[in-house]
Amino acid sequence: MSETTHNRINADTLHDGSSGTYLPVKGTVTTMATVTYDKASRIYPGTERPAVDQLDLHIEDGEFLVLVGPSGCGKSTSLRMLAGLEDVNGGRILIGDKDVTHIQPKDRDIAMVFQNYALYPHMTVADNMGFALKIAGTPKADIRARVEEAAKILDLTEYLDRKPKALSGGQRQRVAMGRAIVRQPQVFLMDEPLSNLDAKLRVQTRTQIASLQRRLGVTTVYVTHDQTEALTMGDRIAVLKDGLLQQVGTPRDMYDTPANVFVAGFIGSPAMNLGTFKVNGGFAEVGPARIPVSRAAIAALGAEDNGKITLGFRPESLDVVSQAEASAFPVEVNIVEELGSDAFVYGTLKGSLADADVHSGAGDNQVIVRIDPRNVPAKGERIFVAIRPGEEHLFGAGSGLRLPA
Amino acid sequence: MTAVATSPSRATARRSTDNGGALAKAGPMTYVVAYLLVGLCLAPIAYIIIGGFRTNAQITESPSGLPAPWVVSNYVDVLTSSIFWQQVGNSLVAGIATTLGVVVLGVMVSYVIARYRFRGSNAMYSLFAAGLMFPMTVAITPLYILVRDLGLANSLGGIILPQIAFALPTTVIILVPFLRAIPKELEEAAAIDGAGRLGFFFRMVVPLSVPGVVTVGILAFVASWNSYMLPLFILNHESMYTLPLGVQAFASQYSVDTARVLAFTSLSMIPALIFFSLFERRIVGGLTGAVKG
Numbered sequence: 001m002s003e004t005t006h007n008r009i010n011a012d013t014l015h016d017g018s019s020g021t022y023l024p025v026k027g028t029v030t031t032m033a034t035v036t037y038d039k040a041s042r043i044y045p046g047t048e049r050p051a052v053d054q055l056d057l058h059i060e061d062g063e064f065l066v067l068v069g070p071s072g073c074g075k076s077t078s079l080r081m082l083a084g085l086e087d088v089n090g091g092r093i094l095i096g097d098k099d100v101t102h103i104q105p106k107d108r109d110i111a112m113v114f115q116n117y118a119l120y121p122h123m124t125v126a127d128n129m130g131f132a133l134k135i136a137g138t139p140k141a142d143i144r145a146r147v148e149e150a151a152k153i154l155d156l157t158e159y160l161d162r163k164p165k166a167l168s169g170g171q172r173q174r175v176a177m178g179r180a181i182v183r184q185p186q187v188f189l190m191d192e193p194l195s196n197l198d199a200k201l202r203v204q205t206r207t208q209i210a211s212l213q214r215r216l217g218v219t220t221v222y223v224t225h226d227q228t229e230a231l232t233m234g235d236r237i238a239v240l241k242d243g244l245l246q247q248v249g250t251p252r253d254m255y256d257t258p259a260n261v262f263v264a265g266f267i268g269s270p271a272m273n274l275g276t277f278k279v280n281g282g283f284a285e286v287g288p289a290r291i292p293v294s295r296a297a298i299a300a301l302g303a304e305d306n307g308k309i310t311l312g313f314r315p316e317s318l319d320v321v322s323q324a325e326a327s328a329f330p331v332e333v334n335i336v337e338e339l340g341s342d343a344f345v346y347g348t349l350k351g352s353l354a355d356a357d358v359h360s361g362a363g364d365n366q367v368i369v370r371i372d373p374r375n376v377p378a379k380g381e382r383i384f385v386a387i388r389p390g391e392e393h394l395f396g397a398g399s400g401l402r403l404p405a
Numbered sequence: 406m407t408a409v410a411t412s413p414s415r416a417t418a419r420r421s422t423d424n425g426g427a428l429a430k431a432g433p434m435t436y437v438v439a440y441l442l443v444g445l446c447l448a449p450i451a452y453i454i455i456g457g458f459r460t461n462a463q464i465t466e467s468p469s470g471l472p473a474p475w476v477v478s479n480y481v482d483v484l485t486s487s488i489f490w491q492q493v494g495n496s497l498v499a500g501i502a503t504t505l506g507v508v509v510l511g512v513m514v515s516y517v518i519a520r521y522r523f524r525g526s527n528a529m530y531s532l533f534a535a536g537l538m539f540p541m542t543v544a545i546t547p548l549y550i551l552v553r554d555l556g557l558a559n560s561l562g563g564i565i566l567p568q569i570a571f572a573l574p575t576t577v578i579i580l581v582p583f584l585r586a587i588p589k590e591l592e593e594a595a596a597i598d599g600a601g602r603l604g605f606f607f608r609m610v611v612p613l614s615v616p617g618v619v620t621v622g623i624l625a626f627v628a629s630w631n632s633y634m635l636p637l638f639i640l641n642h643e644s645m646y647t648l649p650l651g652v653q654a655f656a657s658q659y660s661v662d663t664a665r666v667l668a669f670t671s672l673s674m675i676p677a678l679i680f681f682s683l684f685e686r687r688i689v690g691g692l693t694g695a696v697k698g
Contacts, residue, residue: 105596118588181596
């Protein structure tokens with residue numbers, strides 16, 4: 001206990017240096033709260049395959065990094081390793097310059113927001129938010145001031161004396177945020193904090209969290225399975241699959257230049273259409289259409305690709321054209337989804353596609369096309385579409401890796 | 406907000422009366438059976454209590470009649486006798502000490518079994534559960550020898566210690582699932598907030614397990630209050646007797662004075678009755694309620 005108190009006092013003097021403001025304002029924090037995963041691995045006892053496999057990731061001070069991937073990809077495990085709730089079986093994790101690999105969670109100077117908020121049911125909102133400070137032995141008046149400051153930011157002032165039971169889902173979520181803010185930690189960790197909210201509130205809270213993070217300037221690691229959340233909130237996104245890091249980059253990078261087929265299919269909504277086609281004389285054969293493939297891309301094809309190429313094209317990269325164009329291929333409309341601002345055709349690729357293996361977010365043998373919502377084709381109609389030049393993505397059919405354009 | 410909150414509940418309330426009308430309405434037979442069973446349970450107690458207000462002459466004349474006239478002298482005699490209060494005191498001391506011991510030890514044991522992962526934790530849980538199937542009757546002779554060798558014969562300590570031991574199985578069985586239901590995230594959140602395992606125990610587990618603790622505490626107290634066999638073996642001086650023993654001794658001492666025995670008996674069971682009816686709701690709550698996050 002005395003050890004903890006000692007640590008907290010140090011941290012407090014550091015933060016309270018900015019007289020008056022109890023919350024860290026961007027730029028006033030003197031330490032560099034970077035986070036570094038250095039070949040960090042986690043192997044659960046009794047399993048062969050690592051849940052997180054040699055993760056190398058560097059997060060800058062003040063950055064909002066989103067870890068995203070399908071369930072079971074190791075994103076939550078990675079976060080929990082950083083929190084100290086999960087053992088690290090290999091490699092290191094650093095916060096700033098400090099190796100925290102084997103340090104207790106409480107000594108890492110982090111705060112975490114849990115998916116189900118994990119509010120202490122027998123404490124009032126104010127006590128929940130001030131709990132960490134109370135344990136650390138901060139004077140009561142300071143705790144009160146910091147809790148009130150955070151409550152003001154999060155619009156919780158009138159609920160400070162309530163128990164979590166008497167709050168709505170959104171309010172509980174804000175209390176969980178408040179509990180993290182009050183501690184003024186070096187790093188915020190958030191484990192799917194929005195997934196227990198209803199759709200509308202989720203969108204609202206998404207922007208609130210993102211703007212709050214920008215305002216506080218605290219390094220944040222955010223875990224989600226929702227690629228929309230990842231794209232809208234993150235400064236950078238790290239995509240994981242089966243414990244392996246697939247790609248790290250800005251939302252724009254991920255959308256424009258996905259490093260492999262998995263990232264291409266994962267990022268973007270509706271998902272990218274992906275099809276594997278034969279390459280013949282510098283052209284990919286998509287049914288009747290012949291899509292030019294660059295020399296560099298063909299040169300980069302390896303033996304495992306077997307002369308085939310995976311062509312990715314987003315629904316929004318397709319134009320409805322006339323049958324006469326060389327690069328046009330036919331799509332038979334199955335259903336049309338109208339969203340007002342957009343309309344999407346879910347259709348089947350037609351033509352001689354014996355070897356083709358086409359799939360999209362809608363399922364196998366389906367392609368999704370964004371069309372003009374004012375000019376919607378009928379069900380069963382056949383439309384001709386072409387990929388806008390330069391907006392196609394090329395991957396090796398075997399390796400799944402991106403090919404140079 | 407309130408409108409939103411109330412309207413669904415009103416809707417469900419109405420629906421339940423609509424649908425459940427046929428089901429909810431009990432036939433006259435139900436009441437007959439119910440009152441019959443309640444009467445069967447209450448009649449002996451009522452007989453004892455009311456019997457205390459009669460004289461022995463009245464009881465011999467008409468064993469099942471009402472007091473005519475009502476006599477309070479039996480109760481006054483018992484209430485003014487020092488031995489009754491001495492025995493109430495003994496029962497209280499034994500009951501409270503047992504309850505405290507059971508609660509403190511029970512919560513500690515249950516916390517470890519429920520939330521620490523160690524080899525043999527399941528075996529330990531089974532061991533405590535097996536204690537339920539171990540009747541005190543079987544153990545009474547070795548237990549007596551053990552208590553005597555500890556030098557606790559004819560002292561309240563000699564009944565408190567075994568009572569704690571025999572109440573622990575129930576306590577552990579009730580508290581372990583209760584403590585297991587505390588979400589893992591709560592422990593993790595507390596760990597990040599700086600509470601160690603002990604901090605988590607005192608700041609989270611103890612306050613959150615209050616309903617369960619109240620349940621096991623009451624069960625232990627009532628069991629101790631009503632315990633007869635153990636005091637019978639351990640205690641051999643009237644000044645050390647607990648109430649059940651006192652009733653027995655009193656009954657054999659005043660075997661002809663039935664009315665006075667009835668008064669003594671009712672006075673000795675009333676505290677436990679009041680206690681139980683006051684906390685009955687909380688007992689059920691502790692058995693069914695888990696921790697809500």
